[in-house]
Amino acid sequence: MIRRFRLAVLFVCAAMFVAAPAGADDKLKVVASISIIGDLVKSVGGDRVDVTMLVGPNSDAHVFSPTPSDAKTLGAAKAVFINGMGLEGWITRLIAAAGTKSKPVVVSAGITPRQAEEGGHHTVDPHAWQSVANVKIYVTNIRNGLKKADPAGGAAYDANAKAYLGKLDELEREVRETIGKIPADRRKIITTHDAFGYFKDAYGVEFIAPQGVSTESEASARDVARIIQQIRKQKIPAVFLENISDPRLLKRIADETGAKMGGTLYSDALTDEKGDAPTYIDLIRHNIRTLGAALMT
Numbered sequence: 001m002i003r004r005f006r007l008a009v010l011f012v013c014a015a016m017f018v019a020a021p022a023g024a025d026d027k028l029k030v031v032a033s034i035s036i037i038g039d040l041v042k043s044v045g046g047d048r049v050d051v052t053m054l055v056g057p058n059s060d061a062h063v064f065s066p067t068p069s070d071a072k073t074l075g076a077a078k079a080v081f082i083n084g085m086g087l088e089g090w091i092t093r094l095i096a097a098a099g100t101k102s103k104p105v106v107v108s109a110g111i112t113p114r115q116a117e118e119g120g121h122h123t124v125d126p127h128a129w130q131s132v133a134n135v136k137i138y139v140t141n142i143r144n145g146l147k148k149a150d151p152a153g154g155a156a157y158d159a160n161a162k163a164y165l166g167k168l169d170e171l172e173r174e175v176r177e178t179i180g181k182i183p184a185d186r187r188k189i190i191t192t193h194d195a196f197g198y199f200k201d202a203y204g205v206e207f208i209a210p211q212g213v214s215t216e217s218e219a220s221a222r223d224v225a226r227i228i229q230q231i232r233k234q235k236i237p238a239v240f241l242e243n244i245s246d247p248r249l250l251k252r253i254a255d256e257t258g259a260k261m262g263g264t265l266y267s268d269a270l271t272d273e274k275g276d277a278p279t280y281i282d283l284i285r286h287n288i289r290t291l292g293a294a295l296m297t
């Protein structure tokens with residue numbers, strides 16, 4: 001009896017040693033709602049996970065409409081990572097359609113939501129990733145979610161998360177250094193939609209936008225007139241485009257006010273591999289360099 005037990009233990013140990021790195025089919029299939037979260041999940045999951053994003057690069061999560069194939073992807077996933085804070089208004093229906101029983105991991109859990117105005121009523125601003133400090137919380141939640149879905153990878157997820165958190169510390173120093181070089185009275189800009197509130201609260205640059213925290217409703221003529229007045233009155237130096245929004249409105253505002261076009265800021269989505277912001281760290285770095293270049297001169 002004892003001998004048989006020992007043999008079984010030996011067998012299990014041997015199996016653990018040979019069960020090392022797996023091919024694509026053996027990877028943990030996970031889903032991320034948006035490209036920014038997808039990149040964070042890849043950074044923490046490393047080569048143990050196969051990440052599918054529902055809303056891909058250069059796409060707008062506010063107006064996303066899932067397809068039956070998204071439901072299928074979700075149904076096959078071992079873990080689903082969403083931002084929460086109302087960003088993915090479509091996720092509950094999609095989860096129901098997918099018939100999956102596991103609850104999504106809300107990566108913003110533990111962050112105090114920023115309040116905002118949308119069409120005259122209070123709402124929560126979902127763009128918490130625009131503060132690097134918040135993304136450290138995202139990474140911790142992602143690590144915990146992966147460990148729960150794949151306990152055998154625990155040590156790998158711990159190590160990957162630790163390394164990535166170190167990079168975020170470095171990134172945050174860079175943000176503060178760059179913003180610190182911009183004269184205080186020039187730290188105000190115009191963007192298309194109100195996606196940079198967390199950045200403003202964390203790093204002290206004021207963002208003014210004709211559209212609210214969602215892109216679902218268009219800016220009204222009154223909103224646009226108010227912005228044009230504000231640019232003139234406060235001498236706001238520059239106007240920035242976003243990769244997910246129509247550039248025409250902001251080009252018109254720049255023409256009417258003489259504010260300069262400062263370039264493109266990445267708010268809600270990464271670019272593809274060839275773009276300026278294929279990863280979250282690239283996105284923040286691109287944004288601060290673009291802000292710095294436009295506002296320091």
Ligand SMILES: [Zn+2]
Pocket residue numbers: 062127193194195213214215267268
């Ligand atoms: Zn947004």
